[in-house]
Amino acid sequence: xxxxxxxxxxxxxxxxxxxxxxxxxxxxxxxxxxxxxxxxxxxxxxxxxxxxxxxxxxxxxxxxxxxxxxxxxxxxxxxxxxxxxxxxxxxxxxxxxxxxxxxxxxxxxxxxxxxxxxxxxxxxxxxxxxxxxxxxxxxxxxxxxxxxxxxxxxxxxxxxxxxxxxxxxxxxxxxxxxxxxxxxxxxxxx
Numbered sequence: 001x002x003x004x005x006x007x008x009x010x011x012x013x014x015x016x017x018x019x020x021x022x023x024x025x026x027x028x029x030x031x032x033x034x035x036x037x038x039x040x041x042x043x044x045x046x047x048x049x050x051x052x053x054x055x056x057x058x059x060x061x062x063x064x065x066x067x068x069x070x071x072x073x074x075x076x077x078x079x080x081x082x083x084x085x086x087x088x089x090x091x092x093x094x095x096x097x098x099x100x101x102x103x104x105x106x107x108x109x110x111x112x113x114x115x116x117x118x119x120x121x122x123x124x125x126x127x128x129x130x131x132x133x134x135x136x137x138x139x140x141x142x143x144x145x146x147x148x149x150x151x152x153x154x155x156x157x158x159x160x161x162x163x164x165x166x167x168x169x170x171x172x173x174x175x176x177x178x179x180x181x182x183x184x185x186x187x188x189x190x
Contacts, residue, residue, distance in 0.1 A: 044172075044175040044177075046130035046131065046132055046172045046175075047130075047132055047170050047171065047172040047175045047176065047177045048177055048189070049130060050128050050129065050130055050132040050170055050172075050177075051170050051177040051178075051179050051189050052189070053126065053128070054092065054126065054128075054168055054170065054179045055179045055187055055188070055189055057084065057092060057094075057126040058084050058092075058142065058168075058179065058181060058187050059187055060094075060124075061082040061083060061084045061094050061124075061142075061144055062082075062144045062149055062151075062185060062187065064082040064094075064096075064144075065081045065082045065144035065145060065146045065147075065149050066144075066146075066147065066149045068146050068147060073098050077098050077099060078098060078099055079096055079097070079098050079146055080096075080097040080098060080099060080109035080113070080145065080146060081096065081097060081109070081113065081143055081144050081145040081146045082094060082095070082096050082121075082143070082144055082146075083095050083096070083097070083113065083114070083115060083118060083141060083142060083143035083144065083152075084141075084142050085114075085115035085140065085141045085142075086134065086136065086139065086140040086141070087125065088134075089133045089134050089135075090127060090128045090132075090133055090134065091125055091126065091127050091128070092125065092126045092134070092140075092168075093115075093120060093121075093124065093125045093126075094120075094121045094124040094125070095115050095118035095119055095120050095121060096118055096119055096121060097109060097113060097117055097118045097119070097143070098119070109145070113143040113145070113152040114141050114143065114152075114154065115141050118143075128170070130172065131172050131173075132170050132171065132172045133170070133171055133172070134168060134169065134170060135169040135170065135171045135176065136167060136168050136169045139154060140154075140168060141153075141154050142154075142166060142181050144185065148185075149185045150183070150184070150185060151166075151181055151182065151183050151184070151185050153166040153181065153183065154166075165178075165180035165181065165182050165190070166180065166181045166182070167179065167180050167181075167190070168180075168181075177189060177190070178190040
């Protein structure tokens with residue numbers, strides 16, 4: 001028996017088949033689609049992330065008021081509440097208001113509940129990141145009264161319906177998100 005030298009001959013051709021081209025185009029299309037969707041969401045995602053942080057920061061001041069937080073005051077003094085105010089385009093700060101002397105005995109707090117009347121809590125500031133800036137008026141000021149947590153917006157004694165909701169407007173690129181505060185103390189992202 002004789003063994004013949006058999007070689008599998010593969011036809012040599014140049015170029016790609018139609019199926020190979022379609023598969024490559026599909027892969028490139030899927031990658032381009034995923035990239036396009038993610039790039040479009042980055043501004044919105046960054047603004048929403050910072051809005052969550054701002055809402056949490058404002059809620060911390062509100063919770064401090066509801067709990068009658070830790071700030072120590074002298075004899076004959078009491079804390080009226082805690083507030084959040086505009087420091088700069090990328091920073092918010094907190095403050096508290098206290099009474100002293102005869103007003104502390106009367107359980108009355110100042111009629112104006114604003115940062116101008118208060119004392120800064122230096123270790124409680126929020127600096128925004130991700131290129132997000134505050135696009136609210138530079139007089140943004142919300143104060144939460146002890147023990148009710150009732151909100152005073154820009155020092156108004158009683159909130160007017162025209163001031164609701166009171167926003168902290170955050171912007172990043174073309175995207176904007178509002179953190180709204182209402183007189184009742186409700187805080188939410190719009």
